[in-house]
Amino acid sequence: xxxxxxxxxxxxxxxxxxxxxxxxxxxxxxxxxxxxxxxxxxxxxxxxxxxxxxxxxxxxxxxxxxxxxxx
Numbered sequence: 001x002x003x004x005x006x007x008x009x010x011x012x013x014x015x016x017x018x019x020x021x022x023x024x025x026x027x028x029x030x031x032x033x034x035x036x037x038x039x040x041x042x043x044x045x046x047x048x049x050x051x052x053x054x055x056x057x058x059x060x061x062x063x064x065x066x067x068x069x070x071x
Contacts, residue, residue: 036057
């Protein structure tokens, strides 16, 4: 009985992991590229807050839709 429950839990975990591998590429394709205000490196971000991988500047998405440097 314990092995069946463990197998179900592991199965659910792998289904969720597979879902992440399916959803993330679609979100990356839908995101629009923009330039980092500090280093002018082109980026594509999925989330509302992130760090520039080049200069490590913290960025956030403003209500207007543009990315700004966080204070």
